[in-house]
Amino acid sequence: MTASGAGPSQDRLGRSDHGGVREAGLVAAIVYVPADHPPDRAQSLLSSVIVPRPIAMISTLNVDGTVNVAPFSYFMPVTGHPPLLAVTMGGRQERVDQPKDTWANTSRTGEFVVNITVAGMADKIEMAAIEFPYGVSELEVLGWHPVPSVKVCHPGLVESPVHLECRVHRVVDLGDVGVAFSTVHLVVAEVVCVTLDEAVCSPDFKVDPERLQPVGRMTFPRFVQAYGAALFALDRVSWDDYRRAAHDVSE
Numbered sequence: 014m015t016a017s018g019a020g021p022s023q024d025r026l027g028r029s030d031h032g033g034v035r036e037a038g039l040v041a042a043i044v045y046v047p048a049d050h051p052p053d054r055a056q057s058l059l060s061s062v063i064v065p066r067p068i069a070m071i072s073t074l075n076v077d078g079t080v081n082v083a084p085f086s087y088f089m090p091v092t093g094h095p096p097l098l099a100v101t102m103g104g105r106q107e108r109v110d111q112p113k114d115t116w117a118n119t120s121r122t123g124e125f126v127v128n129i130t131v132a133g134m135a136d137k138i139e140m141a142a143i144e145f146p147y148g149v150s151e152l153e154v155l156g157w158h159p160v161p162s163v164k165v166c167h168p169g170l171v172e173s174p175v176h177l178e179c180r181v182h183r184v185v186d187l188g189d190v191g192v193a194f195s196t197v198h199l200v201v202a203e204v205v206c207v208t209l210d211e212a213v214c215s216p217d218f219k220v221d222p223e224r225l226q227p228v229g230r231m232t233f234p235r236f237v238q239a240y241g242a243a244l245f246a247l248d249r250v251s252w253d254d255y256r257r258a259a260h261d262v263s264e
Contacts, residue, residue: 052195060232060233061232068229069085069100070127071115071128072125072128074122075147080151080168082155082157083142085102097201100202101197101198102200103197103198114147124167124180124181125179126169126176126178130173130227132238133226135228137155140154158171162176163178164178164206169208174209178206180202180203181200181201181203183200183201185198
């Protein structure tokens with residue numbers, strides 16, 4: 014309370030002790046402190062504002078030889094040398110107390126394949142996210158088809174025009190065991206081979222986004238099409254070019 018007892022104290026930016034709405038000039042902002050909320054709400058909020066996110070449709074082989082497929086949007090490139098990407102894999106299934114199939118197959122083999130999710134696959138994204146019982150052929154349910162990889166043991170998907178064949182580089186275990194929306198494996202993997210459909214890539218390895226037609230994840234349950242009218246281009250300029258242009262304008 015303030016000294017006068019008028020209400021919650023505020024800092025110099027107008028933020029209230031208990032969060033909620035604050036006034037900063039003409040801007041009203043909602044203050045969210047994750048520690049004050051359950052984990053599912055925190056994850057939901059992060060997933061709603063860190064958008065759009067590309068979708069890694071990861072394919073791996075189960076022990077019995079069937080192909081497991083699952084979408085992951087907590088996914089990003091890391092560096093070019095070595096070529097690394099990162100993906101967050103959940104540890105446990107929600108339906109039964111067993112490791113998630115993608116993580117189980119990845120940890121067992123040290124490999125997986127990222128298939129870039131495109132418009133032609135969009136209507137099956139949520140179906141691929143279902144935790145099917147072990148032994149159910151996900152490819153048969155989805156109507157998708159496997160294609161052999163070049164460097165890793167797991168197949169890619171015919172329906173995707175880009176396959177990133179990955180070997181695990183490092184795993185960071187995160188979260189609190191037994192807490193929902195907490196325990197995950199941050200998998201950093203080296204891309205050891207990339208296969209691209211010639212329909213989306215030129216001989217000098219330039220990918221055409223209009224032909225690739227990738228889709229991304231937005232706030233649940235929405236997705237976004239990253240091609241067509243959604244695209245715009247900007248020139249990248251150096252500091253010297255920017256300074257020179259600014260000088261010309263000032264004259």
